Amino acid sequence: MECYHLAQKAVPDLLEHLKKIAPVYAPHQKGEKSYSFERVTHASEVVLDYNRTMLSLKKFFLPPTERLLQYSIQKQNVVEEEIKPEKRIFFGVHSYDMQAVLRLDHNMIEGHPEPNYILRRQDAIFIGISFEPDDYHFSRSVGIRVEEMEGFDLFLNKVDTNYYLFILNKEGSDLLKGFQKLKAVKDIVRFERNFKNKLKYHYNRIPEVFQHVYHSEVWQKVAERCVGCGTCNLMCPTCYCFDVMDDVALDVKSGERRRQWDGCMLTPFAEVAGGENFRDKYEQRTRHRVYRKFKYITDQEGVPWCVGCGRCTAFCPAGISLTDIVNNLIQDYENQQYAKTGVVA
Amino acid sequence: MKPKVAFFDFTGCEGCQLNKLNFENELLDLLAHVDLVEFREAMDETSDEYDITFVEGSISSPSCVERIHDIRRRSKILVALGACAVNGGINAMKNIQPIEQVRETVYGQDKYRFATLPAMPISAIVAVDYEVRGCPMSQPDFLQLFKALVMGKTPPTYNYAVCVECKLEENECLLTKGQICLGPVTRAGCQAICPGVGQACIGCRGFVEGMNREAMVEILTEKGLSVDEAVKRLQLFNAYEVAV
Numbered sequence: 001m002e003c004y005h006l007a008q009k010a011v012p013d014l015l016e017h018l019k020k021i022a023p024v025y026a027p028h029q030k031g032e033k034s035y036s037f038e039r040v041t042h043a044s045e046v047v048l049d050y051n052r053t054m055l056s057l058k059k060f061f062l063p064p065t066e067r068l069l070q071y072s073i074q075k076q077n078v079v080e081e082e083i084k085p086e087k088r089i090f091f092g093v094h095s096y097d098m099q100a101v102l103r104l105d106h107n108m109i110e111g112h113p114e115p116n117y118i119l120r121r122q123d124a125i126f127i128g129i130s131f132e133p134d135d136y137h138f139s140r141s142v143g144i145r146v147e148e149m150e151g152f153d154l155f156l157n158k159v160d161t162n163y164y165l166f167i168l169n170k171e172g173s174d175l176l177k178g179f180q181k182l183k184a185v186k187d188i189v190r191f192e193r194n195f196k197n198k199l200k201y202h203y204n205r206i207p208e209v210f211q212h213v214y215h216s217e218v219w220q221k222v223a224e225r226c227v228g229c230g231t232c233n234l235m236c237p238t239c240y241c242f243d244v245m246d247d248v249a250l251d252v253k254s255g256e257r258r259r260q261w262d263g264c265m266l267t268p269f270a271e272v273a274g275g276e277n278f279r280d281k282y283e284q285r286t287r288h289r290v291y292r293k294f295k296y297i298t299d300q301e302g303v304p305w306c307v308g309c310g311r312c313t314a315f316c317p318a319g320i321s322l323t324d325i326v327n328n329l330i331q332d333y334e335n336q337q338y339a340k341t342g343v344v345a
Numbered sequence: 346m347k348p349k350v351a352f353f354d355f356t357g358c359e360g361c362q363l364n365k366l367n368f369e370n371e372l373l374d375l376l377a378h379v380d381l382v383e384f385r386e387a388m389d390e391t392s393d394e395y396d397i398t399f400v401e402g403s404i405s406s407p408s409c410v411e412r413i414h415d416i417r418r419r420s421k422i423l424v425a426l427g428a429c430a431v432n433g434g435i436n437a438m439k440n441i442q443p444i445e446q447v448r449e450t451v452y453g454q455d456k457y458r459f460a461t462l463p464a465m466p467i468s469a470i471v472a473v474d475y476e477v478r479g480c481p482m483s484q485p486d487f488l489q490l491f492k493a494l495v496m497g498k499t500p501p502t503y504n505y506a507v508c509v510e511c512k513l514e515e516n517e518c519l520l521t522k523g524q525i526c527l528g529p530v531t532r533a534g535c536q537a538i539c540p541g542v543g544q545a546c547i548g549c550r551g552f553v554e555g556m557n558r559e560a561m562v563e564i565l566t567e568k569g570l571s572v573d574e575a576v577k578r579l580q581l582f583n584a585y586e587v588a589v
């Protein structure tokens with residue numbers, strides 16, 4: 001693995017250089033205190049020190065809403081949307097968001113391949129950046145270090161005010177051809193970032209906890225404060241559910257089929273024909289959501305499906321904290337174990 | 346045969362019907378599918394039975410009750426149009442004031458000459474088949490419903506929060522910035538048009554089914570409102586549902 005020094009003030013030059021290769025998307029300020037990935041027009045507008053963007057990279061590969069096909073009854077035809085694969089560079093991505101893309105890949109490519117996702121995703125290039133975890137981040141507690149480089153082509157690790165630039169594969173080194181502002185590094189100074197564990201157990205033990213807390217009263221307690229707005233689903237980088245609907249044109253003979261993000265916290269999600277809803281209570285929905293992140297897929301794949309980005313908590317209008325939920329479940333589990341065995345788990 | 350369509354209005358500003366006339370281009374296309382028989386704002390003609398009836402405004406007097414029963418009897422499908430018809434709307438704020446004072450303010454000396462009732466949505470008196478929400482009712486929503494009915498399909502009901510549409514647009518959240526936004530419990534379908542331009546949602550589309558009112562009040566009190574003030578905010582368009 002090659003490593004270079006990159007001065008902070010040379011980052012805009014790097015962005016300009018990359019823009020000549022392909023469109024670059026990077027964090028920008030949006031609104032007063034929020035961030036979002038946007039296409040870079042001026043390198044100076046890119047924000048390198050950000051806590052988290054509102055939506056993750058998911059929006060580029062599985063857009064919030066998209067047209068799937070157009071149809072016409074008169075012409076008796078159906079025209080599917082044509083998606084042209086495009087090389088795009090995603091710059092300034094945090095490790096948990098990269099890990100979320102790898103998890104989405106699993107959901108969208110393995111088993112039942114999803115062509116639109118694959119076409120949008122296949123030529124993406126990822127350049128990572130380190131970050132200082134805030135109160136809401138807990139990616140390290142679910143096994144993702146700030147400096148985790150899996151999935152990236154290049155990675156910028158901030159040390160003091162400058163960066164180590166790691167070249168992780170051939171795509172990464174090709175990107176830097178002709179870029180002059182790098183200085184070779186002889187010895188990489190190792191350093192540890194402060195780490196505050198936010199989950200009471202190692203993440204390996206959490207699926208075991210989830211075997212015992214399906215009927216925990218924690219779910220009811222959360223439901224009392226939850227308004228079911230779905231923010232926690234929609235902003236989660238590893239939620240991928242969508243709904244499909246038809247929009248008919250005014251001639252009522254033609255129209256289009258669209259899909260739009262959906263989420264298991266929303267009322268219509270588990271509604272079936274006849275009006276029956278098999279998860280009509282908020283406590284059932286939160287439970288389902290959290291089991292999807294720590295148990296169901298995790299049992300199959302061995303890693304938590306929550307990447308610890310903190311979005312569901314930071315943006316929840318009711319201030320419901322995912323780490324509190326998990327820690328309360330662990331507490332509940334320990335109480336159960338103690339009651340059964342007299343031994344502290 | 347084309348379905349016979351009629352429009353009627355009750356207590357409201359008639360903004361919803363006018364909003365419908367604002368379709369300009371689409372209006373002619375719409376009319377091609379139906380036979381318009383009664384529509385006070387636009388034409389003058391009456392007919393006895395209707396396949397689809399649109400009703401705007403809320404019920405607020407004994408004569409309204411009589412009239413809506415009659416309309417219901419003559420309609421195969423009845424659609425409530427706009428906040429007043431769907432949730433009682435702004436009118437229902439009258440329900441949370443002392444009724445004597447309300448009558449005096451509105452009718453002065455003549456207050457006993459006019460019978461009055463608490464303001465109610467159409468569905469409080471007769472069965473309503475479909476709804477078009479919003480103040481004024483949203484045009485895209487109306488078009489969706491219209492097309493669905495002409496095709497004999499079930500129109501969308503948007504039984505989820507405005508926050509969903511806000512997130513799809515990746516708007517910065519006003520509530521997390523400290524503003525009083527009712528998006529988390531208000532029904533979507535407006536494409537989060539108000540938060541999209543920096544205005545908090547005031548709940549004009551009514552609430553999601555089974556909303557967690559206590560939790561929403563708690564969210565608002567955490568933003569600095571008293572419980573009373575929080576409830577008042579919820580009541581602006583929804584005093585019929587949030588009657589304390």
Ligand code: SF4
Pocket residue numbers: 225226227228229230231232233265312315316317318319320
């Ligand atoms: S974001 Fe919060 S209030 Fe909204 S559905 Fe999720 S947990 Fe409930």
Ligand code: SF4
Pocket residue numbers: 232235236237238293305306307308309310311312313322
């Ligand atoms: S569950 Fe919450 S913290 Fe975990 S990945 Fe999803 S949004 Fe992020």
Ligand code: SF4
Pocket residue numbers: 317507508509511512516517518519520521526527528529537540545546
């Ligand atoms: S601004 Fe309002 S509608 Fe939008 S996400 Fe925030 S609370 Fe929901």
Ligand code: SF4
Pocket residue numbers: 479480507531532535537538539540545546547548549550551
């Ligand atoms: S954002 Fe709220 S107040 Fe604005 S149109 Fe939508 S429902 Fe009505």
